[in-house]
Amino acid sequence: MHNVFEALNERGFVKQTTNAEQVAHLLSEGQVTYYVGFDATATSLHVGSLVPIMAMAHLQRAGHKPIAIIGGGTTMIGDPTDKTEMRPMLSQEQIATNGNGILAQLQRYLNLGNGIADLNNSQTTSEVGGFLNNADWLLSVNYLEFLRDIGKHFRVNEMIRAEGYRQRLERELGLSFLEFNYQLLQAYDYLCLFQKYGCRLQLGGDDQWGNILAGVDLVRRVEGERVHAVTFPLLTTASGAKMGKTAGGAVWLDAERTSPYEFYQYWINTDDRDVSRFLAYFTFFPMDEVRRLGSLEDEAIREAKEVLAYEVTQLAHGKTEADKAQTASRAAFGGGNLDDAAIPTSAIASERLETGIPIMELFHEVGLANSRSEARRLVQQGGAYINEIQYRAIDTVVDTNLLEADALLLRAGKKRYRRITIKENQL
């Protein structure tokens, strides 16, 4: 086994470790079971989760065994690190549903075994990996036992020294007892995973460092064993924005929420300064290649962006979708024709077009504007195009005269396209 830890480090995945040498040693000695926790608040992960996912994938490729857990139990509490708001409490069914969606996405990158998608019955992991819900062990926890067996290992004065909590306290934000306990539960997860599956390495975002360390300590105190932790740097784009956020909200891995085309576009629009980092994180290219692409400058860097976008899209959605997205993208921005483009399409009843649809209404209806007023502004400001012809009159009515090959190509601003097809009269 070559040294995966070095590889991860080189790619920028490592922010903090319990002890770099020991972690490297551990990973070079034999198969290591490692785990990462994922948020189960939605049915889909978004691109922010790609960092842990890719790190897990690198480790699995090196022969180690991944366990992904979703926080069915911890979601019911709310993580204090998420300072802005308490996470919504979700029902167990909801979490299970979300979990299934998330598992499907993880499986594109990892082999988590099979037969464990059923979260009601997830207490097993296969040879290659596993997917667990921490509700399995947290829900049955007895408060008094928990205090006695787990709680006694935590020192409050130590806990409040942790950055996350300290900030909360110093900035006078307040911290509920409920939130305060989050750390114990997360630590308990690690202990359970160590006991049942021999898990010896936990990975997570750097904001989780305190919680993860608590788990490391707990295992040492209860079992007298040394387990490890590695955190990832928290990604922001060069312009300071949170990774994976765009105007339309988060960039999801689910094709239903974020189409492969939009997904591709997100990566194409990467800030120049981020290209090389992102190639290291989000593709499997050897570092030599990453460095080569990352060193491109000025216009040539678009080549690197295209490679990045294609690769990431292919990983998330498969080759077919990636090809389609790339073709569509090239056509839309390279001047080619758009006929076979994978541009989001909406259908409109033919009779409505015969009557004529006010342009504002059309743009609003297909989702290129959030309201008619917004559509009106779009038109007035010269951002509305139909078949690449700009329309600035708000009283424009779209009817069958504008059809080209039985379709309309709408464009809002420079980048957002929507194809309109005709739907025959409804039955």
Add this chain to the structure above:
RNA sequence: GGGGGUAUGCUAGAGCGGUCAAAUAGGGCAGACUGUAAAUCUGUUGGCUAUGCCUACGGUGGUUCGAAUCCAUCUGCCCCCA
């Protein structure tokens, strides 16, 4: 348990009882310039059947010709004391 403070649009944050759909900044969107980048400049940024109408300034109820602005009460959050 007692006392005090605060609650505004996506966010932060102004706001004399009328001229407040609400200053300003950030963010978003559009335009110009570009490389589908960044930076910069300009415009715009609640909704609608649109020179007017509706909904909004934590909830409810009052005072008033008129309230985001005053009063009462409820709720949330914060601070001090216990």
